[in-house]
Amino acid sequence: GQQLNQSPQSMFIQEGEDVSMNCTSSSIFNTWLWYKQDPGEGPVLLIALYKAGELTSNGRLTAQFGITRKDSFLNISASIPSDVGIYFCAGHSRAAGNKLTFGGGTRVLVKP
Amino acid sequence: DVKVTQSSRYLVKRTGEKVFLECVQDMDHENMFWYRQDPGLGLRLIYFSYDVKMKEKGDIPEGYSVSREKKERFSLILESASTNQTSMYLCASSTLTGERADTQYFGPGTRLTVL
Numbered sequence: 001g002q003q004l005n006q007s008p009q010s011m012f013i014q015e016g017e018d019v020s021m022n023c024t025s026s027s028i029f030n031t032w033l034w035y036k037q038d039p040g041e042g043p044v045l046l047i048a049l050y051k052a053g054e055l056t057s058n059g060r061l062t063a064q065f066g067i068t069r070k071d072s073f074l075n076i077s078a079s080i081p082s083d084v085g086i087y088f089c090a091g092h093s094r095a096a097g098n099k100l101t102f103g104g105g106t107r108v109l110v111k112p
Numbered sequence: 113d114v115k116v117t118q119s120s121r122y123l124v125k126r127t128g129e130k131v132f133l134e135c136v137q138d139m140d141h142e143n144m145f146w147y148r149q150d151p152g153l154g155l156r157l158i159y160f161s162y163d164v165k166m167k168e169k170g171d172i173p174e175g176y177s178v179s180r181e182k183k184e185r186f187s188l189i190l191e192s193a194s195t196n197q198t199s200m201y202l203c204a205s206s207t208l209t210g211e212r213a214d215t216q217y218f219g220p221g222t223r224l225t226v227l
Contacts, residue, residue, distance in 0.1 A: 003154060033215060042116075042202050042218040050211055088155075092214045098143045098162055098206065099170075100216055102155045 006089050006103030012111040013079045021106040022073040023089035031092040032065050032072035033100070038085045046087075047074070076108075084108055115139070116219035118203055124225045131190040133222050135203030142208040144186035145216065146170075146178065148199040155202065161186055162208070193226045200224075 006023045013019050023032070031050055035043035047058050049065035049072060056063055062075045072091075076083055089103040119134035135144065145160040147170075157170030159178040167178050175197060179187040186205075190197055200223050204216040 031214060035218070040221070040223065042118075042221040045215065045217060048212065048215050090216070098145075098160060098208075098214060099157060100214070104154050 004089055004091055004101055004103040006106055008106060009104065010107040010109065012109050013076075013083065014111045015080060017079050018075060018077045019079055019083075019108065020073060020075045021087060021089075022071060023091070023103045024071040025091060025101070026070070027091075027093060027095075027101075028069040029091035029093050029101075030069070032063070033090040033092070034061075034063050034072070034074045035088045035090065036085050037088065037105075043088055079108075081110055084110055116203055116205055116217050118201075118219040118222050120222050121220060122223050122225075124227065125190075125193050126227050127194060129190075129193050129226075131193050131224065131226075133188040133190075133201055133203075133224070135186045135188070135205075135219055136184050137203075137205040137217070138184065139205065139207070139217070140183065141205035141217075142183070143206045143214075143216075144180065145204040145206075146176075146186065146188045147202045147204065148172070149202055149221075150199050158188065193224075195226050198224060198226045 004023045034046045037043040047063040053067050054065040060077045086105045090100040116137045146158045147155045161167045161180040177189045203219040206216045
């Protein structure tokens with residue numbers, strides 16, 4: 001099925017750094033969701049965005065619903081080691097019914 | 113808080129066995145979903161259900177069936193397990209109405225190995 005374009009595919013973080021990732025689509029979405037998945041676990045919802053232009057924070061995480069409805073970004077400020085994991089974006093459009101479209105994930109790793 | 117639970121975290125089965133994966137949610141959600149997740153392939157939708165006794169095929173339904181006899185419970189069935197069904201299986205649920213409609217909440221996953 002369709003997949004959102006999520007970038008970067010992977011990134012290395014150093015403690016204290018700010019990091020950013022984004023998702024883009026050729027289609028319009030009504031909802032953007034950001035999840036984090038730790039190894040061997042299910043995805044956990046971090047932030048949900050329901051309105052174009054909306055900027056929402058959850059602790060050190062901030063996400064925005066793009067004004068065109070075709071993109072979203074997630075920022076992590078002052079990263080810490082437990083931020084390591086895979087971050088997924090997902091979008092929902094009314095045309096898709098109950099289903100979500102997922103990004104390929106951004107793998108966040110710690111710089112050695 | 114939404115809670116989605118899955119009956120097993122790890123399962124090891126033999127080729128040809130019938131396998132049941134159970135999922136329960138406690139938020140009275142109408143929609144429930146089964147995905148499998150494989151490296152490099154992302155999350156792929158197997159089946160979903162929007163009401164009791166209702167089911168819809170996802171992107172990869174072959175080799176699977178589902179059952180939804182109660183609103184809170186959604187079962188995934190592998191009639192005759194094969195080695196290519198070794199995967200991480202994820203259940204999710206969402207509501208149909210309200211501001212958070214279609215926001216999916218996931219369970220912890222079941223890592224199934226078929227030998």
